[in-house]
Amino acid sequence: MSMFCYQCQETSKNEGCTVVGVCGKTPEVTNLQDLLIYVLKGISIYAEKAKQVGINDAETGLFIAKNLFSTITNVNFDPVYFETKIKEALALREKVKTSFLAAYKEKYGTEFNEELPEMATWYSDNVEDFYKKGEVVGVLATANEDIRSLRELLIYGLKGISAYIEHAFVLDEQNDEIFSFLHKGLAATTDDSLSADDLVGIIMDAGATAVKAMEMLDRANTGTYGHPEPTQINIGVRNRPGILISGHDLKDLEELLEQSKDKGIDVYTHGEMLPANAYPFFKKYDHFVGNYGNSWWEQNREFESFNGPILMTTNCLVPPKASYQDRVYTTGVVGFPGLNHIEDRKPGEQKDFSKIIEHALKCEPPTEIENGTIPGGFARNAVLSVADKVVDAVQSGAINRFVVMAGCEGRHKTRDYYKDMARELPNDTVILTAGCAKYRYNKLDLGDIGGIPRILDAGQCNDSYSLVVIAQKLVEALGVEDINDLPLSYTIAWYEQKAVAVLLALLYLGVKGIRLGPTLPAFISPNVLKVLVEKFDIKPIGTVKDDLEAILAGK
Template identity: 50%
Template sequence: MLKELNLKDADMFCFQCEQRAAGSGCTKIGVCGKNPEVAALQDLLIYQLKGIGYYGYKVIEKGLQLTENADRFVMDGLFTTLTNVSFDEKSISEIILKGNTIKEEIKSKLGDYDFHKDADYKAPQRLEAMIQDAKNIGIVALNKNDDITSLRELLIYGLKGMAAYAHHAAVQGYSNKEVNRFFYKGLAATLNTQLTVEQWVGLNMELGQVNFKVMELLDKANTDSFGHPVPTSVPVTKKKRPFIIVSGHDLKDLKELLEQTEGKGINIYTHGEMLPAHAYPELNKYSHLVGNFGGAWQDQQKEFHGIQGCVLMTTNCIQKPRESYMDKIYTTSVVAWPGAAHISEVNGKKDFTPIIEKALSLGGFTEDEEEKTILVGFGHNAALSHAGEIIQAVKDGAIRHFFLIGGCDGAKSGRNYYTELATSLPEDTVILTLACGKYRFNKLDFGTVAGLPRLLDVGQCNDAYSAIKIALALAEAFNCGVNDLPLSLILSWYEQKAVCILLTLLSLGIKNIKLGPSLPAFISDNVLKVLVENFSIAPITTVEQDLKEILG
């Protein structure tokens, strides 16, 4: 664990995602592709945000109000440092410098305030000086108390994941003051060296509860804006015409692009976590939203290679573009890659003309493929409309067990476990799935059970809210707790959004979660012991062993 890491000769240090080098942490260059300079700037941005959190929470404790501008800066700043979001030194340095202004605005509300040397940091103007500061302020240093370090990092990564969901809600005009306040509280806590293990555990559980509110808020933002998802067959084949592939998670960006491309002879495809967009009536009504392209995020380099169309990256997860499509990939919002064209928001709107004109010039696919489809759209509204049938099927013995198999996908070996698990399940079981981990098996035919599809796609990673709502409704119908349902959660994690969802599940008292393909490197032995003893969380083993344990 943490104590085993030797950082003496490290150019950088990062262990926030599942694919970290050697299972411990990236010390030379990130497996994700970030270089030591980008890693240093991301560390410095977090350091800047800790100071903003410290003074922002002082303002909150005084009963004063923080500005919406400050709230958005905090969540977008955290989101920028999430894995596979921004790799651009210039854009990150500009955010850090903006942090100077935000911090001074917050401090001006305090009058006399308690000076804190770490919180009071002011970033220099020069990029080289910023990078040097990042190396000097001890960001990569590990606390000798591994448990404190572990819990602090767990909170930071949970904040990063929660910030992504809060960002998606905020761009649609939805926010929650209680949620925003916790960002400051959590960041301020990271500068407090007096907190005990028990207090850190409490903060992480509080983050889980707050993140549940964020996911509920985002669900409301999406359904208010685009309607409740409905079961929808989505083509996964190519059609002749120029095209744009939309990747990431941002439904508002997709809506604006659909509006601006309507009637222009361009097909729009979703990619990765954008697949569930087809189930929203206000998006699916556009006839040129023609299907889903490719699979999960980690396959984009080979899937985008040589394409005669364009790609719009709206959020994570971007990989280093190959030369064959470097001039065809566009980023927006907090996503950035050096040399990639970026589309910024101006007065609340984005002008997608550059990517539209580029797509038209490329010509697109030259022939139609034979159509194949997959089924999506089983959010809580759609799934619970069949609650009576589901409950009766369980009582009649037609459905024996539910498996939630979902989470992040990735390139690391061991993820074939999830495909093998799904295909090994008895025919009297139902599979709920969400996030990009579903690409391991979502194009397979699982048939039906009790008149319902055996595979129910709940949506994006943030739609864990839907899965929880479904579970709570079933528990109420059966007059039992969620942990007493014939339901097993088998989760895969990759980055920090999965971390905050896990904290949400734990904060709700949900137990017996199996997690893989490996456990986080930032979880110390003692913290893992607490999770096992209090929540019965366990790593995945083999499909045969896990199914024997679950089904007997």
């Protein structure tokens, strides 16, 4: 076995990728990512110790967040990137260690002599050693299946939280308490004294932290770009060269739009960047045309036909075909060998997008693949502005049930379940969605209920906080005691680790009866699954017919 990874929904045979990742990740990159996480755990061990002597360092939290983010599925495939980050992580660990040891001696008057796990002590400056060590410190290094399952569930939740932290940080929002929890969570995965129950408790803390992270990111986005507003988003093209921007980073979009205005080119969103079209701030740019294409997994076809350059700002990169590889640019933590990379912004400056703009001017306009518009912009502010109308519709029976069909898209044909469910839901139901899962059904014409669209799209997977707020306000408005008493069902699609963070957030908020699909996570052991079923009534999706019957019966 040259690698082992089972963090995404599409992992081989729903067991684990052992030869090469289904995502395209090589064994070398997998093992380097495992070693990076291993060293991040070592940093966290010292950071947790340092808290006990009065040292709280946000720098380590931000470093951990950025580097956990780089290991999310479909973010970075570049071994050289991870070699560099491992060196940086080892240097930072030694810095944190030195500060801690000095503070400990000053406080207690003696040297610290506690034996620590190997991830706090292992060191090498030889890249060849990185590859060898990476082969033995991954997922399977934890022998007990249930402890391994809980540790990985926690780590994947921390990866999702880290993505939210990074998006918020570039918009000048941060929370040292959340940074601190990254230390606590990673350090907990190294502590053999923790029982399964102890780990479950920390995982619930991760859910609470995920809620805080989503709230922080929501504040960052809406405070910078305004609240999304109901918008008919163009999905056609114009007859000018274009740049396609994909991923989640709104700051990158802002700077690209500002630098490309009046240059004779257009900018289109793709995938999870679709919701940006509903923010008031971006509507002032007349060369911001709309959305091109669908979700991440169709990019091989859609990037080909776009004809112009593509900017990948976050996760969801599919290894590009040779025919358009020279048109793909990465930025931030995204990377792939041989692609153009736009460096991070320097303090007080914008990123320099001149190269991709110049590239676009030499390209043909996009080939049209569809036309018309699709609705978006139904985040919390938009929905709550018509709360009275929604409540009246519920009380009159015009709306019988809300169904949350949020989360991720993916390649598997089994994901047609969500499209078929959307079609089969009766006309008195409303779908609440966020994330790219909506691409299975957001172009269906499902009509409205008294002017309320039957598909309310709150935005990116990052915008799942809007759905939380809407549910909480419905609890108040309808006078029910508990979120589970609402006429609200959850049928969630998952793919990568931000979806895990959202799931943990929902569990922390006490949501029960979530249907999860298209498969249950391979990293959930039978015993851990039993706990989740008993405590939260988590269940796999079934057939549309059976699930629809249960949903309409409130089960």
